[in-house]
Amino acid sequence: MDPLALFLVFLKASALSIGGLSSLPLLRAELVVPHIATDDQVIQAIAIGRISTGPNGLYVVSLGYLVAGFVGAGVALVAATLPPLVIVPIATVSRRWLLTTPVAGLVRGVALATAGLLAATSVGILQAAGATAWWQLALAAAGVALSVQGKVHPALVIAIGAAVGILLAR
């Protein structure tokens, strides 16, 4: 895939999502379905994004690197940086307008729809990885519980998954 096309895919995913991991359903639809990336790569990127420093949304940099090396990483970084910054000039000009009821509703609608898509994506990842053994389903449930509760560090949660995989999948 040429860099410009890849940039546009990442840009679209960022511009149509609200919040870091929210770009995942769009990226999966545009990269995994046409076989540009694999679900394994998506899983690796999410895990590395959680272990690495900085916003979780930087998982796209990992995915970009897996798909197209350093160019892919750079393209993904720029594409993820631009849409959030649109708020800066808008906020200086019309802070009031941003806090009106229709804007709040629009943002809420996008966030809620994205939440539904993320739920579908999580099931999709599980199916694509063939992760349906009892211990893998238990790990998925633990991943949900620990992440919602938010007391255990995400990097540690990933490490637990890796350790259990090494013990049981070999």
Add this chain to the structure above:
Amino acid sequence: MLARLTRSWIAVGTQSVGGGTSTLLLIRRLAVERERWLSAREFAESWALSQLSLGIHLVALAGLLGQRVAGWRGVAAAVGGMLVPAAAITVALTAGYEAIASSPLARAALAGIAPVTAGMTLATAVLLIRSTARHGRALAIVDVLVSIAALAASALLAVSAVVAIAAGAAVGAVALGRERPTSRDIQMG
């Protein structure tokens, strides 16, 4: 001044392992407690504005704070400082993983990592609903139904993600606007 600003944001980007809340806390400590760029109340308002932004909210927050401190050069210093070194670390970790990805040990680890990331993705959905759904039982039920409708449209009817998001935006602008975000939403991150 700009160099100091950049250094502060590099620290935020490289010290916040795991992202999300830990990054937000570091930014808050930097902006409100250490540098006193703005009050706790103003910070909460900036975070509320950031949550209206497209894409990564923490990038929007860095942009808003950088702009406040030093205009557009401040935006570049804050966003670049927070993201570029963190992205470099992410690339290094990815490259390191790629080098061992085909080993049996890494493949076994991935069999455990895959369900965990699936679980984390579902947790993100839950947290997103929790922070955006309105208070009051009737309003909250309507909001959760929007998420369920998107889930069903995607999983059962193979509706594309773009269409589902656009539908959510339209429904939201028309029907989900009543009641402003509360301070609890703002703290949730």
